[in-house]
Amino acid sequence: MHLYSTKNKNLNIEFEEAVLRSLPQDNGLYMPHEIPLINKKDLLVLLDKSFEELSFEVAKNIIGDSIPEEILKAIVLEAINFPAPLVMLEENIYCLELFHGPTLAFKDFGARFMSRVMNYYKRENEKLFVLVATSGDTGGAVASGFYNVEGIEVVILFPKGKVSPLQQKQLTTLGKNISAIEIDGTFDDCQSIVKQAFLDEELIHKYQLSSANSINISRLIPQSFYYFNALRQLEDISDVVFVVPSGNFGNLTAGILAQKMGLPIKHFVAATNINDVVPEYIKNGHYNPRQSEQTISNAMDVGNPSNFYRMETLYGSTWNTVKENVSAYAFTDGETKNAMKEIHDKYGYIIDPHGAVAYLGALKYKLDSGHNGPTIFMETAHPSKFMETVESVLNIKIEIPERLASLSEKNETFTILHNDYNEFKNWFIKKYH
Numbered sequence: 001m002h003l004y005s006t007k008n009k010n011l012n013i014e015f016e017e018a019v020l021r022s023l024p025q026d027n028g029l030y031m032p033h034e035i036p037l038i039n040k041k042d043l044l045v046l047l048d049k050s051f052e053e054l055s056f057e058v059a060k061n062i063i064g065d066s067i068p069e070e071i072l073k074a075i076v077l078e079a080i081n082f083p084a085p086l087v088m089l090e091e092n093i094y095c096l097e098l099f100h101g102p103t104l105a106f107k108d109f110g111a112r113f114m115s116r117v118m119n120y121y122k123r124e125n126e127k128l129f130v131l132v133a134t135s136g137d138t139g140g141a142v143a144s145g146f147y148n149v150e151g152i153e154v155v156i157l158f159p160k161g162k163v164s165p166l167q168q169k170q171l172t173t174l175g176k177n178i179s180a181i182e183i184d185g186t187f188d189d190c191q192s193i194v195k196q197a198f199l200d201e202e203l204i205h206k207y208q209l210s211s212a213n214s215i216n217i218s219r220l221i222p223q224s225f226y227y228f229n230a231l232r233q234l235e236d237i238s239d240v241v242f243v244v245p246s247g248n249f250g251n252l253t254a255g256i257l258a259q260k261m262g263l264p265i266k267h268f269v270a271a272t273n274i275n276d277v278v279p280e281y282i283k284n285g286h287y288n289p290r291q292s293e294q295t296i297s298n299a300m301d302v303g304n305p306s307n308f309y310r311m312e313t314l315y316g317s318t319w320n321t322v323k324e325n326v327s328a329y330a331f332t333d334g335e336t337k338n339a340m341k342e343i344h345d346k347y348g349y350i351i352d353p354h355g356a357v358a359y360l361g362a363l364k365y366k367l368d369s370g371h372n373g374p375t376i377f378m379e380t381a382h383p384s385k386f387m388e389t390v391e392s393v394l395n396i397k398i399e400i401p402e403r404l405a406s407l408s409e410k411n412e413t414f415t416i417l418h419n420d421y422n423e424f425k426n427w428f429i430k431k432y433h
Helices: 015-021 040-046 051-066 069-079 107-121 137-146 165-172 187-198 201-206 217-223 225-232 250-260 277-284 308-314 319-325 333-347 353-369 383-394 402-409 421-431
Strands: 002-005 008-014 030-032 086-090 093-097 128-133 152-159 178-184 208-211 240-245 265-272 326-330 375-379 415-418
Touching (some): 002 015, 008 015, 015 208, 051 069, 069 107, 107 137, 128 137, 137 165, 137 178, 152 165, 152 187, 165 383, 178 187, 201 421, 217 250, 240 353, 265 277, 277 308, 277 319, 277 326, 319 326, 326 353, 333 353, 353 383
Parallel strands (some): 093 375, 128 152, 178 415, 265 326
């Protein structure tokens, strides 16, 4: 597998370098030069396999011989050891549940796969430092996926007061090789600090740095697996539309990768909260990043989504092509709360705010387009992770799975820093001198 930068098509590097470096020096994003197409006959065979076997075949298809086949299979089978069931709410409206992993969020797919790939590639007797910014679920999934992995130190930056209490506990209570930093700012500020670190000559000369955000290509590849798995659970795989709750747009970009590999996805819908930079782009062709605003669907509080440039590149960097393949809608907190109530009242189904935004996107697209085929929207986190919001909106008590409930007894340990790159850099050098 060879990759280029979204800012330099002539760049040609190996998968190992892309995984360990995360970002090219030109501050672009790594993309595969080739996305091998799976023909229709092989695709039908693939969709008849188990989720684990299917995931391995998809990984092998795109990664090629960059990782020996037997090692890649072991990585996939160990990482993807939980289901992603498709739940039918009514005819042709399905919810894809992506919260059955250890941290109850879809980020488990990427984090578990990535931690094992990095462990395979990292240099012996040399520490690898993984930097990650989180708007909510990434931090917990990365902390869990990399916890106690020998030779890897993880530093997680999260925005003060902008992640749920249980999300925060997932990344501040582990200790050992996991360090958490509260930044007095937004997710975009955290992400900016991480990106600056990868362009800092002093740091990258002294430390082997990598990232576990979706800027790292090895985070996106496993997220393509569950698109294949969703179609595997349908009788009719023609005319399928995916509705993706979107913040940094890694999830949707992974879907486009699956589409480019041959998965027959008719259309994508990006559903966002009021941080509507991409819906505005789809509407008028102008991409204008801005400071994010806080909402109840906090994982989507992103004002400058990194993966926009990957999405654009995959569709040929032209607005018309993006618009043909992706619709985008934005919804307020009030609309999100009403959708949570509607889903509970109508189907007896409890959904978190991010899934509710995706449900709204599904209804809006069906109304606008007249689409009558299967519409799959994604539920990306277990509702108990947003217990305060869900219980207040639905006026019910929800059960917290044991692996989350046990966190309430644990003490948090984290560092508080201002939104200042130099302050972060000084902290990092002092801690890991």
